[in-house]
Amino acid sequence: MSKQLIFTGARVIDPARNIDQVMDIGVKDGVFADPAELKDAEIIDLSGYVLAPGFIDIHVHLRQPGKTGAETIHTGTKAAAAGGFTAVVAMPNTSPCADNPGTIQLIRDCAAREGVVKVLPCGAMSKNLAGEEMAGIGGLKSAGVVALSDDGKCIQNHELMRHVVEYSRTFSLPILDHCEDKILASGGVMHEGYWSVFLGMKGMSPAAEEIMVARDAIFARMSDWKIHIQHVSCKGAIETVRNARKDGIKISAEATPHHIALTDVEIKKFDTNYKMNPPLRSEEDRIALIEALKDGTVTVIATDHAPHTETDKTVEFDYAPFGIIGLETAVNVCMTELYHKGHLTLPQLISKFTEGPADVLGLPMGTLENGRAADITILAPDEKGVVDSSKFFSKSRNTPFNGYEYTGCAAATIVDGKCVFSRIDALSAE
Amino acid sequence: MNNTPWTRKDLLSLYDLTKEEIVFILDTAEEFKKVSQRKIKKVPALRGKTVVNLFVEPSTRTRISFELAEQRLSADIINIAADASSLRKGETLLDTIKNIEALQADLIVMRHSAAGAPNFLAPRVRCGIVNAGDGAHSHPTQALLDIFTMREKFGRIEGLNVSIIGDILHSRVARSDMWGLLKLGANVTFAGPSTLVPREFIKAGVRVCDNLKDALVGADVVNLLRIQHERQRSGFFPSTGEYAKVFGLNSDSMKYIKPDALIMHPGPINRDVELSSALADCPQSVILEQVTNGLAVRMAVLFLVAGCLK
Numbered sequence: 001m002s003k004q005l006i007f008t009g010a011r012v013i014d015p016a017r018n019i020d021q022v023m024d025i026g027v028k029d030g031v032f033a034d035p036a037e038l039k040d041a042e043i044i045d046l047s048g049y050v051l052a053p054g055f056i057d058i059h060v061h062l063r064q065p066g067k068t069g070a071e072t073i074h075t076g077t078k079a080a081a082a083g084g085f086t087a088v089v090a091m092p093n094t095s096p097c098a099d100n101p102g103t104i105q106l107i108r109d110c111a112a113r114e115g116v117v118k119v120l121p122c123g124a125m126s127k128n129l130a131g132e133e134m135a136g137i138g139g140l141k142s143a144g145v146v147a148l149s150d151d152g153k154c155i156q157n158h159e160l161m162r163h164v165v166e167y168s169r170t171f172s173l174p175i176l177d178h179c180e181d182k183i184l185a186s187g188g189v190m191h192e193g194y195w196s197v198f199l200g201m202k203g204m205s206p207a208a209e210e211i212m213v214a215r216d217a218i219f220a221r222m223s224d225w226k227i228h229i230q231h232v233s234c235k236g237a238i239e240t241v242r243n244a245r246k247d248g249i250k251i252s253a254e255a256t257p258h259h260i261a262l263t264d265v266e267i268k269k270f271d272t273n274y275k276m277n278p279p280l281r282s283e284e285d286r287i288a289l290i291e292a293l294k295d296g297t298v299t300v301i302a303t304d305h306a307p308h309t310e311t312d313k314t315v316e317f318d319y320a321p322f323g324i325i326g327l328e329t330a331v332n333v334c335m336t337e338l339y340h341k342g343h344l345t346l347p348q349l350i351s352k353f354t355e356g357p358a359d360v361l362g363l364p365m366g367t368l369e370n371g372r373a374a375d376i377t378i379l380a381p382d383e384k385g386v387v388d389s390s391k392f393f394s395k396s397r398n399t400p401f402n403g404y405e406y407t408g409c410a411a412a413t414i415v416d417g418k419c420v421f422s423r424i425d426a427l428s429a430e
Numbered sequence: 431m432n433n434t435p436w437t438r439k440d441l442l443s444l445y446d447l448t449k450e451e452i453v454f455i456l457d458t459a460e461e462f463k464k465v466s467q468r469k470i471k472k473v474p475a476l477r478g479k480t481v482v483n484l485f486v487e488p489s490t491r492t493r494i495s496f497e498l499a500e501q502r503l504s505a506d507i508i509n510i511a512a513d514a515s516s517l518r519k520g521e522t523l524l525d526t527i528k529n530i531e532a533l534q535a536d537l538i539v540m541r542h543s544a545a546g547a548p549n550f551l552a553p554r555v556r557c558g559i560v561n562a563g564d565g566a567h568s569h570p571t572q573a574l575l576d577i578f579t580m581r582e583k584f585g586r587i588e589g590l591n592v593s594i595i596g597d598i599l600h601s602r603v604a605r606s607d608m609w610g611l612l613k614l615g616a617n618v619t620f621a622g623p624s625t626l627v628p629r630e631f632i633k634a635g636v637r638v639c640d641n642l643k644d645a646l647v648g649a650d651v652v653n654l655l656r657i658q659h660e661r662q663r664s665g666f667f668p669s670t671g672e673y674a675k676v677f678g679l680n681s682d683s684m685k686y687i688k689p690d691a692l693i694m695h696p697g698p699i700n701r702d703v704e705l706s707s708a709l710a711d712c713p714q715s716v717i718l719e720q721v722t723n724g725l726a727v728r729m730a731v732l733f734l735v736a737g738c739l740k
Contacts, residue, residue, distance in 0.1 A: 193630065194630045194633060197599075197628040197630040197631065198605070198630070198631075198634065199545055199546065199567055200545050200565055200566030200567035200568070200600075200601075200602055200605055201545045201546070201565070201566070201567070269549075270545075270546030270549045270550050311522075314522070314524060315522055315523065315524070315550075316523060316542070316544035316546065316547045316550055317544060317545065317546045317547075317550065318543075318544035318545065318546075318547075318565070319544060
């Protein structure tokens, strides 16, 4: 691909700058540039497509180092590219866990070598994710982490959590918190509600999530610092976020495609591809989540891409690990469930993948502004298809969306001006 | 027994069955009950078939009942207990079952602590799966023997008022009874400490009571569930002593039930906790008849599913 490009004919949507019109987008040496100033640019016709800022998935498990049988930085970022993402935030629950600069460096080196899209490492809040002692946050910042999280292992000690939130403000590192009271949720394998009662399975009470979200709202207020609620899933927790945001507290929240599309009724199939944490909730919760996406309470969509091997997942429901993959289905599912069902406009939906996560991270990303890195996601908003997990680039297959009929998907992914994935004839991946 | 409406190679849960299928099992069980009353109690119905009893969770009464039912049907039997199996060596359940299947077993009777374990296996294997209890999910043969016993006594199920009392939350018996009884037209009431009786059951058409009296008045059948001591440690109720006082069936609370009401219990009984010792042995108690009927019901189930193997 030449150093100068002009994308023409596409409907350009850049929610951060309120742009939604057919216009030319120029790229020079990997950054956005005014097309009028480009002399020898290759012209690429994208008529019929939507051109958006590169999608950012703020919640991904790449499993490297430690569990490379399920995913690697290479396969995970390839899956991200195929799903339309130009950057992913890599959660720290690797092995060894990302609670130290050395592991962060290892991840960054590997990503530089084998990564297909940008990998933004997230550091641990506590040492070894044990929730007992604060991790070396200053060192993690120097090593290049973009956020802090004990994902999956919510810090139960409120005093430690309070100190972590206060201390991270010094380093401008947002907190990404998986909110779960471990005692209330202990032993649970699905949402506590109608279906857990009928199936006789141990439920995870929504109270376990609500209590920790309320705690986080309190600490975000006290510390005047950013806490982002990962995969918010229940009505009560959403209400807490909504009220806190109204009060000007620096709290934000993400929704996953599976919580947007599915509910706990699926568990009656005993298919472990429906087992994740937080669990699929009730229809009432699902509707509340869509409402929260509409009114701006939830500003981010993230996948919680959690690869597990087939061996690990092909067991009794109680014994299966939590988590499903999502990078290669997120855009398809959200275009279908949110845009085509009339809940969100395209600019609103795109904002959840671009402006929303960029705001949480406080990074200059998620917009097509000249001078910024030329990360682009091209969408085919009306293309129909069926998800076929056997064709995934991810190393794992643990998805509940195999066979899902979608309308709308990613058509090409461009990182720093280089096409890394494309299903468009006019644009070929390098 | 031609023209069978039975077409399943597995019995997983009464939730899956139609009213007609449940009635057909009960009718078949009646025939097998007669077999157990003969001088020679054995029939050749499963001769040449191999049945594996895989008990991943310990069980005494259900395992013995199945084993005897298999012997009465002339099946070849293999018993596997979890402690002695490769599951303890890290083999997956699916691999264990595949190995059993490679030995040309025809039926697997399985008890498992994880809800849905038989549902997970059934579509993945050729042999038939009979659920002998999976977690708190389902225990279809227990419910069938409960319903069989009620039908034998009252001649019908439709319109019967059945109250099930105790730890409903953790009970696969309560759930299976509920599905079977509701499908056959009975009125089902659940009662017990409110921490152990989820109100979600109301949505299925069950009446949920917080006190014993409401559950006993007008009941034709009172089915008492064992209170498990480990629940007390989890803080669901303060003590078994308090439980016995508030929710136990004893001479005090007995005055609320009809004189011809049946007292049932899936066993094992904790005497003087959920049921006073005197009442366990009183004429209204059909607890041992349940055990006898369990044999007939399990013979019927094994016979029917074996007839549907490919």
